[in-house]
Amino acid sequence: MTAASVLLQFLNGLASASSLFLVAAGLSLIFGVTRIVNFAHGSLFMLGMYAAVALAPYVGFWWSVPLAALAVGALGAVLEALLLRRLYAAPELLQLLATFALVLIIKDFALWAWGPEDLLGPRAPGLEGAVAIAGSRFPEYDVFLIACGPIVLAALWQLLRRTRWGTLVRAATQDRDMANALGVDQRHLFGSVFALGALLAGLGGALQIPREPATLAIDLQVISDAFVVVVVGGLGSIPGAFLAALLIGEIKAFCIGLGFSEFTLAVEFVVMAIVLVLRPWGLLGQMPAPVRGAGAHEPAFALPSRGALQALVAVALALCVVPLLSGGYTLVLLTDILLFALFAVSLHFLMGPGGMLSFGHAAYFGLGAYGAGLLLLKAETSMGLALLAAPLFAVFAAVVFGWFCVRLSGVYLAMLTLAFAQITWSVVYQWDAFTGGSNGLIGIWPAGWLSGKTAYYYVTLATSLAGIAAMWRVLYAPFGYALRAGRDSPLRADAIGIDVRAQQWAGFVFAGLFAGIAGALYAFSKGSISPEALAVPRSVDGLVMVLLGGLHTLTGPVWGAALFTWLQDSVARGFDYWRAVIGAVILLLVIAVPGGLGSILRARSSR
Template sequence: MSFSSVLIQFLNGLASASSLFLVAAGLSLIFGVTRVVNFAHGSLYMLGMYFAVWLSERVGFWTAVPLAAAVVGFLGLLIELGLLRRIYKAPELLQLLATFALLLIIKDAALWAWGAEDLLGPRAPGLAAAVEISGGAFPQYDLLLIVLGPLVLVFLHLLLTQTRWGLLVRAATEDREMAGALGVNQRWLFSSVFALGALLAGLGGALQIPREPANLNVDLTVISDAFVIVVVGGLGSIPGAFLAALLIAQVKAFCIGLGFSKATLVVEFIVMAAVLVIRPRGLLGREATIPRGPGAEEPPLRPLSPLLLRALAALLAALVLLPLASDGYVLVLLTDVLIFALFAASLHFILGPARLHSFGHAAYFGLGAYAAGILYLQAKLPMELALALAPLAAGLGALVFGWFCVRLSGVYCAMLTLAFAQIAWSAAFQWDGLTGGSNGLVGVWPAAWLASKTMYFYLSLLACALAIALLWRAVHSPFGYALRAGRDSPLRAEALGIDVRATQWAAFSIAGLAAGIAGALYAFSKGSISPEAMGIPRSVDGLVMVMLGGIHTLTGSVWGAALFTWLQDAAARNVDYWRAAIGVSILVIVILLPRGLATLVQKRA
C-alpha cells in the first residue's frame, strides 16, 4: 500500500468522523442535562438526510443543508415539548422505551413520506470535483467535512465555557435539581439543549447526502455507531466523543480501503473492547457521577401463591391436552407464544433481578437460531444435536459481550448491548458465505419424528416450560439473592464478599443461553432464518413483552409474551404500519402510566 493511498484513507476517515461526531456530541449533551438517552437520535440524523435531499431539489443544496438542520432542530423542540417533558420523572427503562418508540414512529413516517427506495442526494455545487493529493484523487466536499468537525468542537466548547447558557448546562448536567432550586429554569434549558442536539444530528445527516443516499436503515446504524463513540470517548465528554469518532472512523476507513470491508465490524468491536479494557471509563471519561434524586426502589420478590401455582399447573395441563382438540394454526401460534415466552423470561432474568438494561437481547436469540441452522446445514449435524448445541453458541456470545456490558450500568449498559446486537446483526447480514446474508438460511427443518405440528409443539412446550421453571428457580436461589443484592446495594454486596460483576456476568450468560434455546427452537419451527431474527426491533419486542407483564415478576413476562405474540399475529396482517402502531402504543403506555404498568397491579392489590 502506497503512501498516497494511506493518506487518502486517512482523509476519508477524517471526513466520516465529522458526521459521527455531530451525532454523538448531540447525544452526549442531551443525556448530560436531561439524563435521557435518546434512542431516536439516529432517526433525527435520518430525517436530516431525507429533508436535505427533498429540499435540495427545491431550494438548492447549500440552502437545503442548514434548512434541513433547522427543521430537524425544530422537530426536536416539538418532541421535547410534547413527549420528553412528560417522562423526565419516569423510570429509566421507560424513558429508553419511549425514545425507542419514537424511532419506530419516525421510521414508518419516513417510509410513508418518501417510500422504501433509497433517495440519491445531489453533489455539492462548487465542491463536486476532486482534488489531487499526493497522486490520489480526493473529493473537495470531503475536505469541507474534515474542517467542519473541529469547527463544531470549538464552537461547542466556547458555547459551554463562555456563555451563561453553557454555564447553566454544565451546572444542570451535574445536579439539575439543585440548579432548579437556585432559580434556573430547567424547562427552557432542557428544550434548548434537546433542540440543539437534534439540530446537530440533523446537520450531520444533511451533510452526508452527497456521500450516501438517504435510506431507512441509517437510523439504527448511526445510533449504534454513536453509542460506540460515546462509550469509547467517555460518557459525557464532548472532546472524548470527537477523539472516539476519529478513531472509529479511521478504523472503518482503513478496513474498507484495505479491502477488508467484511472485517470492519470485527475490528470496530476489537477497538472498542481494547479501549474499555485499558480505560474502562472511555478515552476521556471520568468517574461516573451518581445522578441525584430518589433511587429506584425495587419491591420485594414474593413466592408464587398457591392459587397462581394451581393456575399454572392447570394451564400446563390444558396445553398438554390442546393438540387433541385443535387444528394446526393454533398449534403454530402457540409454539410461537412458548418460544417468545422463554425469550421474554430470559430477558426478564437480567432486567429484573440484575437491572441490566439490555436493548440487544435478540442477539442471543439470533445467535441460537443461526447456530442451529449452520450446525444443521453446514456441519450436517443431526437436527437433535444441532438443537442441543446451538444454545451454547448463544451462551458463548453472551459470555463475550456480557463481559463488557456488566462493566457499565444503566443507560450505558443499554447503549453497549444495543451496539453489540447491531454488530451481530450486521455480521449476519453481510457474511453471505456462512449466514446467507440478507436472504438468510432456508431448509432448516426438524427431524422426521418431530416434523408434525403436534410433535413440535410438544417439544417446544417441554423445552420452554423446563427452561422457564429453571430460570424461576434461579431467581429464588442463593444465586438469585446475590444478584438482587448487587442490584439493591452494590457497595454492601461487595463488602459482604459478593463479586457483583461476576454474578451479573454469570446471569447475563445464563440469560443468553436461555434466549439461545428459544432461538434454536424458533429456527426449526419456521424452517428458515433471516437477519430479522436478531434485529434491534426483535430486542424491543422482548422489552415490550416484559413491560406488558410487569417488570417485577418472571411469570409476568410469560403473559406479556402471550399477549404480544397474539396481538402481533392479529394486527400485523391488518395494519400497514405495524411498527409505528407499536411505537404509538408504547408512548401511550409510558405517558399514561409513567410509573410503569406495575402501578395498575399495585392499585388493584
C-alpha cells in the same frame, strides 16, 4: 500502499468523522443533561436527510441544509415538550422504551412521506469538483465536510463555556436537583438541549446528502455508530465525542483502503470493546456520579401468592388443551408467543433481578438458532441432539462476552452488550461459506415425528414453560437473592461476602442459556434462519416485550411477549405501517401505565 493513498484515506476518514461527530455530539449533549439515551437520534439524522432532499429542489442545496436542521430541531423541541418531559422522573428503561417507540413511528412516517426507495440528493453547487491532492482527485465537498467538524466543535465549546445557558447546562449535567433548587427551570433547559441535539442530528443528516442517498435503514445504522462514538469518547463529553469520531472514522477509512472492507461492520465495535475494557468511562469521560437512592425504589419481587400460582397453573393447563380446540394458525402464533416469552423472561432475568441492561440479547437467541441450524446441516446430527446442543453456542458466547460486560455497569454495560451483538451479527452476516451470509440457512426442519404443528407446539410448550419456571424458581434461590443484592447495593453485597462480579457473570450465562434455547426452538419452528435472528431490531423487540410487561413484575415479560408477538403478527398482516402502530401503542402504555402490563395484574391481585 503509497504515501499518497495513505493521505487520501486519512482525508476520507476525516470527512466521515465530521458527520459522525455531529450526531454523536447531539446524543452526548442530550444524555449529559437529561440522562436520556435517545435511541431516536439516528431517526432524527434520517429525517434531516429526507428533509434536505425534499427541500433542495425548491430552495437549493445550500438553503436546504440549514432549513432541514432547523426543522428537525423544532421537531426535537416538540417531542421533548409532548413526550419526554413526562418521563424525566420515570425509570431509565421507560425512557428508552419511549425513544424506541419514536424510532418505529419516525421510520413509518418517512416510509409514508417519501416511499421505500432510496432518494438521491443533489450535489453541492460550487463544490461539485475535486481538488488534486498528492496526484489524486479528492472531492471538494469532502474538504468542506472536514472543516465542518472542528467548526461545530468550536461553536459548541464557546456555547457551553462562554454563555450563561452553557453554564446552566453544565451545572444541570452534574447535579440537576441542586440546579433546580437554585432556581434553574429545567423544562426550558432540557427542552433547549434536546432541540439543539436534534438540530445537530438533522444537520449531520442534511450535510450527508451529497455523499449518500437517504434510506430508511440508515436510522439504526447511524444510532449504533453514534452510540459507539459517544461511549468511546465518554458519555457527556463533547471533545471526547470529537476524538472518538476521528478515531473511528479513520479506522474505518483505513479498513476500506487496505481492502478489509468486510471488516468495517465490526471494527468500530471491536474498538469500543477494547476502549471500554481499558477505560471503562471512555477516552475523556468521567465516572458517572452515583444516582442518589437508586435501587431503593426497586420494589422487591414478592413470592407469588397461592392464588397467583393457581392462576398460572390454570393458564398452563389451558395452553395444553388448545390443540384439541383449535389448530393451524392459532398453534403457530402460540408457538411463537411461547418461545418469545422464554426469550423475554431470560432478558428480564438479566435486566430485572440481574440489574444488567442488555441491548444485545438477540445475540444469544440468534446463536441458539444458528447453533441448531449448523449442527443439523453441517454436522448432520439428529434433530434432538441439535436442539439440545444448540444452546451451548449461546452459553459459550455468554461466558466470553459476559466476562467483559460484568466489568462495567449501567449504560456502558448496555453499550458493550450491543457491541458484542453487533460483532456476532457481522460475523454471521459475512461468513457466506459457513453461515450462509445474508441469505441465512434453510431446511432446518424438525424430525418426522415432530413435523406436525401440534407435536411441535407441545415440545415448545413443555420447553418454554420448564425454562420459565426454572428462571422464576432461581429468583427465590440464594443465587437469585445474591444477584438482587448485587444490583441494589454492590458495595454492601461485597461486604457481606458476595462476589458480585462472579454472580453477575453466572447470571449473564444463565440468561444466555435460556435465550439460546428459545433461539433453537425458533429455528426449528420456522425451518430457516437469517441474520435478522440476531440483529439489533430483535434485541429491541426483546426489550419492548420486557418493558411492556413491566420490569419489576415477575410474570410481566410473558404478557409483554404475548401482546407484542400478537400485535406484530396481526397488525403486520393487513397494514403497511404496523411499526408505527406498535410504536403508538408503546407510547400510550408508557404514559398511561408506566409500570407495564404486569403492574395492572399486580395491582389487581394485591389486597
